Structures are given as C-alpha cells and as structure tokens.
Amino acid sequence: MSAPSLPPTTSPPPTTSPHSAAPPAGPTPSDPTLLRLGWDTRWSACLAELLGLPKGTTAAPPDRSLGRVSRADRGACDLLVPGPDGPATVTATWSPALERAVAVDPTAVPAAGDWALLAAGTGADPSHLTLEAVLPRRTSVVRAQVGGSSRAQVLAANADIAAVVEGMVPDLDPGRLERLLALAWSSGARPVVILTKTDLADDPDRLTDEVTLLAPGVEVLSTSAPTGHGLGPLHAWLADGATIALLGASGVGKSTLLNALVAGPGLDGPMATRALGAVHKGRHTTVTRELHLGPDGGAVLDTPGLRTIGLAAETALDDVFPEVEDLAARCRFSDCEHRTEPGCAVLAAVESGDLPQRRLLSYRKLMREAEHQAARTDARLRAELAGRWKEIARAQRSHAKRR
Ligand SMILES: Nc1nc2c(ncn2[C@@H]2O[C@H](COP(=O)(O)OP(=O)(O)OP(=O)(O)O)[C@@H](O)[C@H]2O)c(=O)[nH]1
Ligand SMILES: [Mg+2]
Ligand SMILES: [Zn+2]
Structure with a gap:
C-alpha cells in the first residue's frame, strides 16, 4: 500500500541504522491508487504547505494517510483510500478539531470529492479512523442554504467539470438551466451542459441549438443513456482523470448517466434510478451526494x-x-439598471429583438437574488465577528478578576 523507498517526511537522525524499524511512509503521489483517485503533484504541494513540511516533500506524515470523500454525513464520512488491491472504502469520524472548524465555517463540512487527512485511532480501537482536516478545495459547487439561513452548502468538491444536467423530455426549463449554470460557473470547475433523453425527444437538434444560445461559452452535449448516444466526450474526460459533478433537477437522469458512465452498457451501475415509465414524476430517487470512480479513471459525483x-x-x-x-x-x-433609463443599450436590444426579453428578466431576477444573498452573508459575518469579540472580551474580564 505504501512506498517504503520514498524519502521520509522528516529528516531522520543521522545515526539511524539501516536495520532500525523506519516509520511507514504515508501514501505518496507515486502511489498509483492515489493517482487513480485524482491525486496529483499539485495536491502534494498543497499538503506539504498545509503541514508546514519542507518544500518538495511528497508524502503524508508517517502517522497520517490520505483519502477522498465519497460520501459525507454529519460527523462521519465514507472515503476512497488506497487498499492492497486498488481503491477501497473506509469510514472515518470527524476529529474534535474538525468539529470546531465546522462550527465557525459551515463550508468546512467535508463534502463528496474532498481530499482528507486521516489519522489512525490509538488506544481502544486502533482500526478506527479519524478525519482530521480537509485540504483546501480547488473548486466547489456551492448553493446558498435553504430554509431562511444564509449559510452556504457545498454540493461537490474538487470537480474538474461541473455538468448541468437537463432532460429534453418532458420539457427543458431555461430559467433552471441559467440558475444551475450560475452555480457551475461560480464553482471554478469547467461548466458543461448535458442534455439527456435524446431518444425520447421529437427534435433533439432544435433543443440542443436552443440550449446552446442560453449557455454562451459552454459546451452542450446531447446524450441518451440507453443508446449510449453522445457519451463519447464524457468517457474521454473520465479517461483523462477528470472528476465530473452532475447537477440538476430530480428525474433529469443524473444517476442513469452515472451508471452508464461507470458501469458500461448493459451493466447495472451503483446508483439506484427511478423505474422506467415514471419519467414524468417529480419524486427524488437519489438522496445523498456520492462519488464513484470511472472504469478507466476519473470519477463521477452524483447529487x-x-x-x-x-x-x-x-x-x-x-x-x-x-x-x-x-x-x-x-x-x-454606468449605473444603468436597464429599466427606464435613456440611452440604455440593453433595452434597445430587447426592443430590436436581439436580446430575448426572457433573458433580461432572468438576468434581473438572479442579480437581485445574488445581491440579497450578499447582504445577508455580510450581516451574518458581522454578527459572528461581534459574537467572537464579545467572547474574547468576556474571557479577558474573568482573567483580570482572577488576578
Ligand atoms: N429514455 C431515456 N430515459 C432516461 C434517460 N436518462 C434517464 N432516463 C429515465 O429517467 C428517469 C429518471 O432517471 P434518474 O437517473 O433516476 O434521474 P435523477 O436525475 O437521478 O433523479 P433524482 O435522483 O431524483 O435526482 C428513469 O426512469 C430513467 O430510466 C435517457 O437518456 N433516455
Ligand atoms: Mg438520481
Ligand atoms: Zn442599461
């Protein structure tokens, strides 16, 4: 599982005899299984910096190991780790330090796709694993928390491609697509649109053209899981080692797509999907975010x-x-709100038909929402900061009293 020939992470004492038991080196970037899970030299550099290890260090400290979160629950996670015969799945519980970090910052909650530093338990149960810390994310798909809270929720961590999935049948929803594209663009991952169910659509080419207009600068794929149509680029990205996050409404075919990508035609994939024939119902089949490895590399993250x-x-x-x-x-x-102002180029374009009115309304709606969310976040941060200072002041007062 580990590569004993690699340089240790800390300088050994010069007197070390070649026969003394060297601590086992943690997994390294040259560990093929770790690479298989998406690890690379940039992650190595990131880890070294995080732990304050000398530049060029390539291994986790001897008493730590690395894993990639495949499924995250409150307080515990499933992780993919290098096993003796390739990737294996383990469960780890949050360390107290992680609990504290999460209390301050909700986006510190481990999410599917995260890289995590694990520590083996000591004492009663040495096989017990603790998730100590999550490596800073390269990309994250974040949505504002629902239910009146201004706290954000990470839907997918470290995706290379943020795929907005939309079904051609029953109906495409342009507003939903734009909203999901906003999430995808903001994630830092490469956004793409995957249209599903081409086999059921009357005129799939027209729908693809329509969506291409809604998604400037974004590649639009039209696919069918049962026939395998249009899956070529997705297979190629996976073979390149990419992590693809699937985002979209219930029933659009995300899990069906995942199964087709990771299991291949005719094989049952790992994700349960809705029974065929229930295509038009709005029931939620998938309830957790899950990362699955592709057959020849890469990973797909279902939501x-x-x-x-x-x-x-x-x-x-x-x-x-x-x-x-x-x-x-x-x-x-320069501060035109594109409503009634003279000389407004946006309104002129709507007037001449160059810009669909629907597009302007959608832009306004999302703009208003993002601004509102920004104001709420500011208010929460101010309150949190005030709270923290109060705590510090209280501690100081009781300290002064004791003296
Ligand atoms: N004909 C056809 N049916 C599809 C295609 N993709 C998905 N379906 C069907 O659409 C239904 C919903 O698919 P799911 O994969 O469960 O959808 P989902 O997006 O994972 O839904 P949630 O888990 O609820 O978010 C299932 O009955 C699938 O068989 C496709 O390309 N063609
Ligand atoms: Mg699903
Ligand atoms: Zn204007």
Missing part, C-alpha cells in the same frame, strides 16, 4: 435532484449572461 437552487453571495453572473454584460457596457449611464 440529489435540486429543488431549490439558491445562489451564493459571490455568484458570477457575468459568465452566465455575457451578452447582457456586453450590452450594459454600452449604456449611457
């Missing part, structure tokens, strides 16, 4: 159908609506 897709405060809408932003740059007033 439960998103009912509400709240935009997080820092959502980048200029990527989603580049043509509106371009027009806005030509308005007479």
Whole structure:
C-alpha cells in the first residue's frame, strides 16, 4: 500500500541504522491508487504547505494517510483510500478539531470529492479512523442554504467539470438551466451542459441549438443513456482523470448517466434510478451526494435532484449572461439598471429583438437574488465577528478578576 523507498517526511537522525524499524511512509503521489483517485503533484504541494513540511516533500506524515470523500454525513464520512488491491472504502469520524472548524465555517463540512487527512485511532480501537482536516478545495459547487439561513452548502468538491444536467423530455426549463449554470460557473470547475433523453425527444437538434444560445461559452452535449448516444466526450474526460459533478433537477437522469458512465452498457451501475415509465414524476430517487470512480479513471459525483437552487453571495453572473454584460457596457449611464433609463443599450436590444426579453428578466431576477444573498452573508459575518469579540472580551474580564 505504501512506498517504503520514498524519502521520509522528516529528516531522520543521522545515526539511524539501516536495520532500525523506519516509520511507514504515508501514501505518496507515486502511489498509483492515489493517482487513480485524482491525486496529483499539485495536491502534494498543497499538503506539504498545509503541514508546514519542507518544500518538495511528497508524502503524508508517517502517522497520517490520505483519502477522498465519497460520501459525507454529519460527523462521519465514507472515503476512497488506497487498499492492497486498488481503491477501497473506509469510514472515518470527524476529529474534535474538525468539529470546531465546522462550527465557525459551515463550508468546512467535508463534502463528496474532498481530499482528507486521516489519522489512525490509538488506544481502544486502533482500526478506527479519524478525519482530521480537509485540504483546501480547488473548486466547489456551492448553493446558498435553504430554509431562511444564509449559510452556504457545498454540493461537490474538487470537480474538474461541473455538468448541468437537463432532460429534453418532458420539457427543458431555461430559467433552471441559467440558475444551475450560475452555480457551475461560480464553482471554478469547467461548466458543461448535458442534455439527456435524446431518444425520447421529437427534435433533439432544435433543443440542443436552443440550449446552446442560453449557455454562451459552454459546451452542450446531447446524450441518451440507453443508446449510449453522445457519451463519447464524457468517457474521454473520465479517461483523462477528470472528476465530473452532475447537477440538476430530480428525474433529469443524473444517476442513469452515472451508471452508464461507470458501469458500461448493459451493466447495472451503483446508483439506484427511478423505474422506467415514471419519467414524468417529480419524486427524488437519489438522496445523498456520492462519488464513484470511472472504469478507466476519473470519477463521477452524483447529487440529489435540486429543488431549490439558491445562489451564493459571490455568484458570477457575468459568465452566465455575457451578452447582457456586453450590452450594459454600452449604456449611457454606468449605473444603468436597464429599466427606464435613456440611452440604455440593453433595452434597445430587447426592443430590436436581439436580446430575448426572457433573458433580461432572468438576468434581473438572479442579480437581485445574488445581491440579497450578499447582504445577508455580510450581516451574518458581522454578527459572528461581534459574537467572537464579545467572547474574547468576556474571557479577558474573568482573567483580570482572577488576578
Ligand atoms: N429514455 C431515456 N430515459 C432516461 C434517460 N436518462 C434517464 N432516463 C429515465 O429517467 C428517469 C429518471 O432517471 P434518474 O437517473 O433516476 O434521474 P435523477 O436525475 O437521478 O433523479 P433524482 O435522483 O431524483 O435526482 C428513469 O426512469 C430513467 O430510466 C435517457 O437518456 N433516455
Ligand atoms: Mg438520481
Ligand atoms: Zn442599461
């Protein structure tokens, strides 16, 4: 499982005899299974920096190991780790330090796709694993928390591709697509659109063209899981080692797609899907976010159908609506709200038919929402900061009293 020939992470004492028991080196980037899970030299560098290890260190400390979160629950996670015969799954519980970090920052909650540092238990149960820390994410798909809270929720960590999945049947929902694209663009991963169920659509090419107009700068794939149509690029990305996160409403075919990608035609995949024939119902089949490895590399991250897709405060809408932003740059007033202002290039484009009115309304709606969310987040941060300072002041007062 480990590569004993690698340099230890800390300098050994110069007197070490070649026969003394060296501590086992942690998994390293040259560990093929770790690479298989998505590890690379950039992650090694990140880990070394995080632990304050000398530059060029390539291994986790001897008493730690690495794993990739495949499924996250409150307080415990399933992780993919290098096993004797390739990837294996283990369960680890949160360390007290992680519990504390999560109490301060909800996005510190481990999420499917995260890389984690694990410690083996000592004492009563040495086989027990603790999840100590999560490596800083390269990308994260985040939605604003639902239910009146301004706290954000990480849907997918470290995806290379954030795929917005939408079914051609029963109906495409342009507003939902734009909203999901906002999430995908803001994640830092490469956004793509995957249209499913081409086999059921009357005119799949027309629908694909329509969606291409809604998603400037984004590759749009039209696919069918049962026939395998259009899956080529997805297989190629996986073979390149990419992690693909699937985002979309319930019933659009995310789990069916995952099964087709990781299991191959005719084979049962790992995810349960809705029974055929129930295509038009809005029931949620998948209830957890799960990462599954591709057959020849890469990984697919399935998510439960998103009912509400709240935009997080820092959502980048200029990527989603580049043509509106371009027009806005030509308005007479720099603070133009594109409502009634004279010399408004956006309104002129709607007037002439160059910009669909629906597109402007959608832009306005998402803009308002992101601004509202930003204000709420600011308010929460202010309150949290005030709370923390109060705590510090209290501690100081009781300290002064004791003296
Ligand atoms: N004909 C056809 N049916 C499909 C296709 N993709 C998905 N389906 C069907 O659509 C239904 C819903 O698919 P699921 O994969 O369960 O959808 P989901 O997006 O995972 O849904 P949730 O887990 O609820 O979020 C199932 O009956 C699938 O068989 C497709 O490309 N063609
Ligand atoms: Mg599903
Ligand atoms: Zn304007």
